[in-house]
Amino acid sequence: MKKWISRGSIILLGLSGVLVILQGLQEETSVVQVGHIQIESASTISPSSVEQALAGDGGRLARYGRIFTLSGIQLGSQADPSLMGRQTIAVSAPTEGLLELVIVAQNEAMARELFRLSVGTVQERLSQLESNVPESLQLRASAVELGPVREDYSSRNARLLAGTLLIAFAAAMTIVMRSHVSPRRDWSDS
């Protein structure tokens, strides 16, 4: 009885793996685009020392970059509700004032719209962070470029990975069950 239960579980595991892989292969893909946003201030400081750099634009950019990188940027509520939901944007540390955003959208037009909205969100976040800084010294965000369109494979890849793991588990358990029969002995060898 036990043997049949274990065999059945292995077969079920393998079949579900195959099913998940087939689902993954039929998955519809969306698009991914990498966008760049330039952040600059009215008065650019060229630092002559590390201390000066940390106090100046470079230091502020590095700190804000870390904040953006850790928390990501969610599109604000003013965005089109139909665009909400899937877009979390990763931002790199902008030592040269350049932010990199990964935008996931259903198509290229939507990606462009998201990029435009993202620039506004970044500008809004900067304004909040720099509320105490005089306006002439405040950092500003402006769009630079949106990279080439690439397909988004996240869902497809996740299913392929999960399916492969399930089948590998089933195969390994089959091999072990066939080749390795451990005799009942005491737990002792020390």
Place this chain on the structure above:
Amino acid sequence: MGFPFAFIERLSDFQFGGEPIALAGALAAGLLLVRLRRSMLRIKVNFAAAALGILLLVASVLAPSGHVWRHVGAILLVSLVGALLAQSDLVVRLREVVWLATGFALISLGSALLLPRELTFVALGSESFTGVGIVPDGKLVGVAHGLSLLFALSVVVLCSPYECREKTFTWRWALMLAPSSLALVLSNSLSLVVGVVTALAIIWAALSLRKGRLVESMLILISFLLVAGVLFLTTLSSGISGRGESLTGRLPIWRNVLSQVKFGLMGAGPGQFWRMNGSNENLYVGGTWRSYSTHNSWLNVVLDYGLVGLFVVVGVLVATVLVLLTSTVSSKVIGGGFLCGLIVGASTGDVILEPTPAFAIFVWLILETHKPPGSPSGDCVPWVIADPIEGRRRKRSEKVD
């Protein structure tokens, strides 16, 4: 043979450059040949494998930096170290691990405390994930990952039923456990600490299961999963010293790889994914590093070896873990438990099919599955028994008796 953990770490430095890989490769291959019994070398397959290993090492040295052969050679070198480790009984090796880890931990902690920073290879720093240390918020800076692995394995061995099954508490046990545990925590490797806890939970659950205590075994595993889940969610939501939210910059890289790379049956080749296309640099957007890696072994395997590679790797690992954990030899169960810990650690680092000390341990433990069960005294029957020639001789002599 000693246990060369402390030096294995340096192998990764030779991954893509210089002649040291030639010297190390020749030494490892030579040592392996010396260690193998003559009778084993008489078998054509073994001889061919050894010869092929040396040839691959030579090819890897002649290959340019970043080339596929260079990577294959470095992996083979680490595999040879794993094979060397498997040449003796697991029990003996584990005892060596405990003694060596105690020694290295004492040296590390002592030098960190007593010597000036510039005179020692370890030092007390800051930003520990636990905040526990000799000094507040301290850690051992510069401890190689190989040493951390040594401490981790030692803690697993000392806290498993193999060592303290019939003992309650001994000073020697405590004195050996304390330095390794402290050094492990201070080495600031969160995934290794999680791996150690995983390994211990699995080993103790396996022991309970073997004794027929199904409920106890389930309780151990469920409590472990609950605690691990709560800690993981806490780490992600609040962040410990900046590690949370993005797992020290790993999550954005994983997210980018999953969404922008089309996984296929075959990968780019050993160590080649990041080098085959300059635009792959975009996958680092939002991450902390740009270092030819995703910092996740499973993704690395898929990118370099494809889904077929992942299938083979996972199949071999699952089979190895099952064989070891269901073994009647307790040292093998400890090996199986530690392998589970390494599998957890592989999710945040370059471990599998990479020239790292952890992969040497993988190879070592995989080879342990092919050894015959141990005698009641615990020492495994010498590996030579697996040799058909010796086996036949032994059978003949038994018949005569």
